[in-house]
Amino acid sequence: MGKHVTLNVDGQSHELDLADPTTPLLYLLRDELGLNNPHFGCGLSQCGACTVHVNGTPMRSCVLPAAAADGATITTLAGIGTAEHPHPVQQAFIDEQAFFCGYCMNGWVMTAVALVKEKPRATDAEIREAFSGLKCRCGSHMSIIRAVKRLTEAA
Amino acid sequence: MNAIMLSRRKALCAGGALVISFATAGCSSSQTAAATGIGGDTKPKLRPDQLDSWIAVRKDGSVIGYFGKVDVGLGIQVAIAQIIADELDVKFSDVSVVMGDTATTVNQGGASGSTGLERGGVSVRNAAAQARTSLLMLAADKFGTTPDKLTVDNGVVTVAGNTGQSVSYGELIGGRYFDVTLDWNKKIGNELLVQGTAKPKDHADYKIVGKSVPRADIANKLFGAEVFNTDMRVPGMLHGRMVRPTVAGASVVKIHPESIASLPDVQIVHQGNLVGVVAPKEWTAVKAARMLKVDWSSPPPAFPHQADLYKAMQAAKPVGKGGPKAKGDPKAVMAASAKTIDATYLWPFQSHASMGPACTIVDVQPDHVTVWTGDQKPHYVRDGVAALLNMKPEQVHAIWLRGPGSYGRNDGGDSAMDAAVLSKAVGKPVRLQYMRADGTAWNPKGPASVHKVSAGIDANNNVVAYHYHSTAFSREDIASHPDDPTQSLAGQFMGMPVVSKAVFDVPGETYDFGAEHLNWDVVPALLDRASPLRTSHLRDPLGPQINFASECFMDELAYATNMDPVAFRVKYLNDKRGVAAIEAAAKAANWQPRTPKTGKPQGAVLKGRGIAFARRKDTRVAVIVDVEVDRHTGRVWPRHWFVAHDCGLVVNPDALKLVIEGNILHATSRALLEEVKFNPHMVTSVDWLSYPILDIKDAPETINITLLNHPDDMPRGAGEPSSRPVASAIANAVFDATGVRFRQAPLTKDRVKAALI
Numbered sequence: 001m002g003k004h005v006t007l008n009v010d011g012q013s014h015e016l017d018l019a020d021p022t023t024p025l026l027y028l029l030r031d032e033l034g035l036n037n038p039h040f041g042c043g044l045s046q047c048g049a050c051t052v053h054v055n056g057t058p059m060r061s062c063v064l065p066a067a068a069a070d071g072a073t074i075t076t077l078a079g080i081g082t083a084e085h086p087h088p089v090q091q092a093f094i095d096e097q098a099f100f101c102g103y104c105m106n107g108w109v110m111t112a113v114a115l116v117k118e119k120p121r122a123t124d125a126e127i128r129e130a131f132s133g134l135k136c137r138c139g140s141h142m143s144i145i146r147a148v149k150r151l152t153e154a155a
Numbered sequence: 156m157n158a159i160m161l162s163r164r165k166a167l168c169a170g171g172a173l174v175i176s177f178a179t180a181g182c183s184s185s186q187t188a189a190a191t192g193i194g195g196d197t198k199p200k201l202r203p204d205q206l207d208s209w210i211a212v213r214k215d216g217s218v219i220g221y222f223g224k225v226d227v228g229l230g231i232q233v234a235i236a237q238i239i240a241d242e243l244d245v246k247f248s249d250v251s252v253v254m255g256d257t258a259t260t261v262n263q264g265g266a267s268g269s270t271g272l273e274r275g276g277v278s279v280r281n282a283a284a285q286a287r288t289s290l291l292m293l294a295a296d297k298f299g300t301t302p303d304k305l306t307v308d309n310g311v312v313t314v315a316g317n318t319g320q321s322v323s324y325g326e327l328i329g330g331r332y333f334d335v336t337l338d339w340n341k342k343i344g345n346e347l348l349v350q351g352t353a354k355p356k357d358h359a360d361y362k363i364v365g366k367s368v369p370r371a372d373i374a375n376k377l378f379g380a381e382v383f384n385t386d387m388r389v390p391g392m393l394h395g396r397m398v399r400p401t402v403a404g405a406s407v408v409k410i411h412p413e414s415i416a417s418l419p420d421v422q423i424v425h426q427g428n429l430v431g432v433v434a435p436k437e438w439t440a441v442k443a444a445r446m447l448k449v450d451w452s453s454p455p456p457a458f459p460h461q462a463d464l465y466k467a468m469q470a471a472k473p474v475g476k477g478g479p480k481a482k483g484d485p486k487a488v489m490a491a492s493a494k495t496i497d498a499t500y501l502w503p504f505q506s507h508a509s510m511g512p513a514c515t516i517v518d519v520q521p522d523h524v525t526v527w528t529g530d531q532k533p534h535y536v537r538d539g540v541a542a543l544l545n546m547k548p549e550q551v552h553a554i555w556l557r558g559p560g561s562y563g564r565n566d567g568g569d570s571a572m573d574a575a576v577l578s579k580a581v582g583k584p585v586r587l588q589y590m591r592a593d594g595t596a597w598n599p600k601g602p603a604s605v606h607k608v609s610a611g612i613d614a615n616n617n618v619v620a621y622h623y624h625s626t627a628f629s630r631e632d633i634a635s636h637p638d639d640p641t642q643s644l645a646g647q648f649m650g651m652p653v654v655s656k657a658v659f660d661v662p663g664e665t666y667d668f669g670a671e672h673l674n675w676d677v678v679p680a681l682l683d684r685a686s687p688l689r690t691s692h693l694r695d696p697l698g699p700q701i702n703f704a705s706e707c708f709m710d711e712l713a714y715a716t717n718m719d720p721v722a723f724r725v726k727y728l729n730d731k732r733g734v735a736a737i738e739a740a741a742k743a744a745n746w747q748p749r750t751p752k753t754g755k756p757q758g759a760v761l762k763g764r765g766i767a768f769a770r771r772k773d774t775r776v777a778v779i780v781d782v783e784v785d786r787h788t789g790r791v792w793p794r795h796w797f798v799a800h801d802c803g804l805v806v807n808p809d810a811l812k813l814v815i816e817g818n819i820l821h822a823t824s825r826a827l828l829e830e831v832k833f834n835p836h837m838v839t840s841v842d843w844l845s846y847p848i849l850d851i852k853d854a855p856e857t858i859n860i861t862l863l864n865h866p867d868d869m870p871r872g873a874g875e876p877s878s879r880p881v882a883s884a885i886a887n888a889v890f891d892a893t894g895v896r897f898r899q900a901p902l903t904k905d906r907v908k909a910a911l912i
C-alpha cells in the first residue's frame with residue numbers, strides 16, 4: 001500500500017508518495033530526494049554513517065521507516081551550515097583537519113551538533129560517552145575529540 | 156545526474172580539485188614553439204613518457220597535475236599539489252590534482268604499499284621540474300635570452316633585472332600542450348618512473364613542501380559537497396544487490412523466482428554460482444536480495460572449528476616456502492648455547508570491513524564500458540573489468556571517486572566485477588552497493604599466521620642465534636590488484652580457474668645476533684574458490700603479524716638476558732636510523748630502564764609501558780605505549796602513545812601526524828578486538844556486532860609524535876608503517892603491567908581476563 005508523506009528536509013518541504021512504506025528514510029533521502037548525505041554504512045543501526053536529525057534529535061536513518069518520519073523536520077549534514085556560514089562544529093572539524101575518508105562523518109558531526117547544544121561544556125568523558133557506538137574505520141577519533149574540545153573548552 | 160554536476164561545480168568553487176576537463180585553445184603554433192620544439196595544439200596520447208600526461212597549464216595560469224594514484228583519505232592529494240607547486244614555482248592555490256581517472260592519468264598503481272610519495276610523487280616531481288624547464292625555454296626564446304637569465308615567481312617568468320620583460324605560464328602555453336617526451340622506465344604501476352632532463356629542486360629551495368597545508372576535501376565533505384562513489388547517479392541506472400551462499404563452497408541447486416513475485420520489476424541474474432538481483436528502486440533490490448529463495452548444495456565443511464585453526468595450519472602440507480634470510484648456522488650455535496628460549500605467536504584472520512561496503516556503478520555498452528569506482532586501484536579495476544568482459548582495456552573507462560577508506564584489497568575490486576556482470580546481463584547501467592555482510596564476511600581477509608621464534612643465549616647473556624619461522628596463509632591467495640577476473644568473487648563463482656600464489660615474508664627489522672635463519676611456509680587456503688576466508692593485502696600486509704611475533708620476542712629476549720627492552724634493541728639493532736627512532740621515542744616518553752614484574756599483580760587497574768620498533772622498507776617507527784589493564788574486566792586501554800617516525804623528507808607535517816594517529820588507532824583496533832569468526836560452514840563475522848572495532852571510549856588519551864625529518868632524503872612511505880609495531884608494543888606493555896605474556900592476538904577482554912584470574 002502506498003503512503004503519502006510530508007517532510008521538511010534542510011528547510012525545504014517535500015510531498016512524496018511512497019510506493020513501499022517500509023522504505024527506510026535513508027533511501028528516501030538519497031534516492032527520492034537525491035541527497036548525497038547521509039551514507040549507507042551498515043543498514044543495521046550499528047555505525048552512524050546515516051545519521052540525520054529528526055526534529056532535532058540524531059537518528060539513524062537506515063532503520064527508520066520513512067513513513068514514521070511523516071511530518072518531521074529533517075536536518076542533514078548539508079543543512080547545518082555552508083562554506084560561507086559554517087556551523088561552529090563544521091568549522092572546528094575543518095580547523096582540526098579531522099577525518100580521513102570522511103565516509104563516517106555524518107554520525108560524528110550530527111552527534112557533535114546535538115552534543116554541543118545540549119552540553120556546551122562537555123567533559124572528555126561526556127564527549128566519549130556521547131560518541132560511543134559510532135564507528136570510524138580509519139581511526140579519526142583523536143582529531144574528532146580535539147575538534148569538539150575546541151568548542152567545549154572555549155564555552 | 157543533476158546532483159552530481161552541482162556538487163562538482165561546488166567542489167570547484169570551494170577550491171576542490173575535482174576537475175573534469177579543460178578546453179583546448181585553438182591557438183596556432185607560435186614562433187617560440189618552432190625555436191624550442193616545445194608546444195603543440197593536440198594532446199599527445201596518454202602515455203607515461205609524455206609530459207602532457209602529467210602536467211597541464213590552463214590559459215589562466217592554473218596548473219593541473221594528473222596523478223595515477225589516488226587519495227584514500229590520507230591526504231596525499233595535498234602533498235602532490237605541494238610538490239607540483241614547489242617545482243613549478245606557482246601558487247599552491249593554483250594547482251589542482253586529478254586522480255585515478257584512466258582517461259587522463261597513467262597507471263601509477265593506485266594507492267598501494269605506502270608508495271604514494273616515495274614512488275608516485277617522484278614521477279610527479281620529475282615531470283613538474285621538466286615542465287618548469289620547458290616553460291623557461293619558451294620564455295627564453297620569447298625574450299631572446301637563455302633560461303639561466305630568467306626567474307620565476309608565482310607562475311610569472313621575468314628576465315632577471317628587467318621587470319618589464321615578463322610573461323606568465325598561462326601566456327606561454329596556457330591551453331596548449333608541451334609535447335615533450337620524458338624518459339620512462341617502461342614499467343607501469345608502483346614501479347613506474349619518469350624523468351626528464353631537468354633536475355628537480357634542491358630541498359633547501361622548497362617553499363611549500365614541508366609546510367602543513369590543509370586538505371581541501373575535508374571542508375567539502377563537511378559541507379556535504381564532496382561526491383563519493385556511492386553518490387554517483389547515471390541516467391537510466393538500476394540498483395543491484397548480490398545473493399551469496401549461506402554455506403561456503405555451496406553451489407546453486409535451484410532459484411525460486413516466485414519468492415520475490417511480490418516485488419516490482421526485479422530481474423534475477425544467475426551465472427554459475429553467482430546470483431544477483433537488479434531493480435529500479437534501491438530498496439526493492441535490497442529486499443529482493445533478502446527475500447530471494449535459493450536452494451544451495453550442502454558441501455562438506457570447508458573450515459575447521461575456529462578453536463582448531465592454528466593446529467590445522469601447522470598440520471597442513473605447505474604449498475610454498477620462502478625467505479630464507481640466513482646467516483651462519485643458528486641451529487648449531489643454538490645447540491651449543493648456554494640457554495635457549497622459544498615462543499609461539501598467533502595472529503587471526505582480519506577483515507577490512509571498510510566503513511561503507513563497496514559500491515561500483517558499471518555501464519556496459521556494446522563496445523564501451525564506464526566504471527565509477529571507489530576502489531584504490533582504478534587502473535587495475537579497468538583492466539579487470541575489460542578481461543572479464545573480453546574487451547580491450549582501452550574500451551573501458553574507469554573513473555575513480557572517493558570511497559570509504561580502504562586499506563589494501565578490500566571488497567572494491569570484487570564489486571566492480573559483480574557490477575559488470577549485472578550491467579551486462581540487464582543491458583543497463585547498474586549501481587551495485589554491497590550490504591554490510593558483503594563488506595565484512597565476504598571481502599578478502601588479512602591472513603592468519605603462526606610464528607615460532609627461538610634464540611640461543613651464550614654464557615655472557617649475549618644473544619648469539621635467532622630463528623624465526625612463520626606458518627601462514629598467503630598474502631596473495633587473491634592477488635592484490637583487482638585486474639584479473641580469476642582473482643575475483645565473480646570469476647570464482649562463475650567457475651573460472653583458480654590461480655593462487657604462495658607469498659609471505661620475514662621481519663624487516665635488522666637485529667644482528669650473529670647466526671640467524673628467518674623463513675616461512677604458506678599453507679593452502681581452506682577453501683580454494685570463492686572463499687569468504689580468501690586472503691590478500693590488508694594494511695601493511697603481513698607487517699603487524701610478523702612484527703607482533705618478532706618484537707614481542709625481542710622483549711622476551713631482553714628480559715631473558717637481563718636487559719632493558721630499549722637498551723636491548725639499541726644494542727642489537729644494526730640500523731642507525733632505527734636506533735635514532737628508538738632513542739627519540741624513549742626520550743619523548745622519558746623511558747626508565749625496566750625489569751620484569753614479579754609476583755601476582757595487585758590492584759584493580761594495572762599499569763605498564765612497552766616499546767616496539769618497526770622497519771618497513773626505508774621507514775622506521777618506534778612506539779612506546781602506556782597501558783592500563785583492568786584485571787576484573789580484562790579491558791586493555793592503551794592510554795598514552797609516544798611515536799618517533801622517520802619517513803625521510805616530510806612533505807606535510809600536520810597531515811603526516813594525522814596519518815600516524817590513524818594508523819595507531821586502526822592498528823590498536825586490530826590488536827585488541829579484531830578476529831574474524833567462523834564455524835566449519837561459514838564466516839560468522841558479518842557486521843559490527845560480530846566484528847567489533849575500537850570504540851571511542853577506548854581511544855587513547857594522547858599520542859605524542861616526534862617526526863624525524865630527513866630533508867636530504869626522499870619522502871618515504873607513511874601510509875602503513877606506523878600500523879606495524881602497535882600490537883607488539885601493546886602486548887609488551889601488558890606484560891610490563893601484569894607479568895603475563897600474551898602471544899595470541901587480539902588481546903580481547905575475555906582472553907586477558909582469563910589469563911589474569
Ligand code: FES
Nearest residue numbers: 041042047048062
Ligand atoms: S548505516 Fe545506519 S547506522 Fe550504519
Ligand code: FES
Nearest residue numbers: 100102104137138
Ligand atoms: S574517516 Fe574513514 S571511516 Fe571515518
